[in-house]
Amino acid sequence: MLTSARNQLDGIVTAVQRGAVNDEVDITLPGGEKIVAVLTHGSTESLGLAAGVPAFALIKASWIVLVTDASGVRLSARNQLPGTVDKVVTGAVNAEVQLKLDAGQVLAAIVTNESVSKLGLVAGQRASAIFKASSVIVGVKIP
Numbered sequence: 843m844l845t846s847a848r849n850q851l852d853g854i855v856t857a858v859q860r861g862a863v864n865d866e867v868d869i870t871l872p873g874g875e876k877i878v879a880v881l882t883h884g885s886t887e888s889l890g891l892a893a894g895v896p897a898f899a900l901i902k903a904s905w906i907v908l909v910t911d912a913s914g915v916r917l918s919a920r921n922q923l924p925g926t927v928d929k930v931v932t933g934a935v936n937a938e939v940q941l942k943l944d945a946g947q948v949l950a951a952i953v954t955n956e957s958v959s960k961l962g963l964v965a966g967q968r969a970s971a972i973f974k975a976s977s978v979i980v981g982v983k984i985p
Contacts, residue, residue, distance in 0.1 A: 847900040847979070848950040851877065855895045858886060867891055867980060869899050873945015877901075878920040879978035889982050900979040906951035907972045908939060910961045920975040923949065927967040930958060939963055941971050 843850070853869040856876070865886040869877045877899045881891075891897060912922070925943040937958045941949045949971050953963075963969065 843898075843981075843983075845900060846902075848903040849899075849901040849906070851899045851901070851947060851949075853877065853897060853899065855891050855893055855897050857893060858891055860886075865891075866975065867897075869897055869980070871943075871945065871947060873943065873947060875923055875943060875945055875947075877923075877978060878975045879980045880975040881980060885980070889980065891980065891982070895982065897980055897982050900981065901949070901973055901977060903938065903950040903952040905973050905977040906949060908941065908951050908953055908957070908961065908963065908969045909972055910963070910967065910969050912970060912972075917972060918974075919972045921973045921978070922970050924968070924970045925949070927963050927965055927969055929965060930963055932958065937963075939969075941969055943971075 853871045856870040857868040859866040864880050865883050867879045925941040928942040929940040931938045939951045
């Protein structure tokens with residue numbers, strides 16, 4: 843599948859917590875990281891999401907916030923994936939930062955050049971990708 847979303851992560855649905863309007867869906871990636879998505883109940887049903895179903899998560903690079911030190915801080919964003927900066931490509935205003943997760947998958951984040959400088963984002967730097975559960979688009983492949 844081709845999309846404009848830079849981050850396309852395959853996994854397996856490991857939990858669905860039903861709600862009256864929205865459901866919380868957990869997708870576990872091959873390396874064990876968990877992505878949490880919030881979907882409408884109707885979307886959960888129409889996609890056939892249940893534990894054990896293969897699914898993928900789409901996360902736009904601009905929806906990801908990078909942090910280099912979250913010690914002593916609690917965040918409301920459900921998705922917090924640690925990794926190491928693999929590459930930084932600087933543009934006129936923004937930069938693309940590729941973060942290699944501990945299990946090997948790579949996420950791309952678009953951040954300002956000012957943020958790259960303030961956070962000291964260079965290859966080898968530890969960082970975490972932070973994004974809200976409502977920023978995850980979930981899909982399934984049609985057999």
